[in-house]
């Protein structure tokens with residue numbers, strides 16, 4: 511795998527996280543990265559130990575819960591069913607709705623779990639409300655600068 515490889519993940523119910531993850535992938539492509547866009551529904555958390563550079567966009571449902579199809583990935587991660595992630599760099603964008611008690615709870619828990627397993631977060635996590643576009647663009651600008659600097 512080349513140094514310029516990025517795997518972009520999304521966990522979604524109604525498509526918002528997938529749309530934003532697609533935008534991350536497009537920017538990385540423009541910068542000459544090799545990329546893959548992957549639904550967390552199709553990815554075993556244990557495989558994270560093989561990755562070097564990832565970006566995740568994930569929403570929160572229920573009451574701080576993962577999107578249904580990303581449950582297995584998230585619960586395995588929360589339960590630490592993953593080897594050390596000391597070699598992994600990641601960014602994460604959390605989507606939610608601040609009218610819920612556990613605002614962006616899933617993104618926060620995924621972030622905390624990755625960090626606990628030794629992975630390095632390369633940018634601060636934005637917790638984005640229902641009007642997420644401006645906050646996302648601001649974050650994406652910073653993420654592009656990070657990818658360029660590598």
Ligand SMILES: Cc1cc2nc3c(=O)[nH]c(=O)nc-3n(C[C@H](O)[C@H](O)[C@H](O)COP(=O)(O)O)c2cc1C
Nearest residue numbers: 522523524525526527569570574606607610613614
């Ligand atoms: C039934 C329902 C439950 C939700 N629960 C939460 C929640 O607990 N916390 C939160 O921050 N957002 C919650 N949300 C908001 C979603 O995370 C938000 O609409 C997000 O943009 C959806 O992204 P997606 O299309 O990628 O799934 C909920 C939305 C619905 C409709």
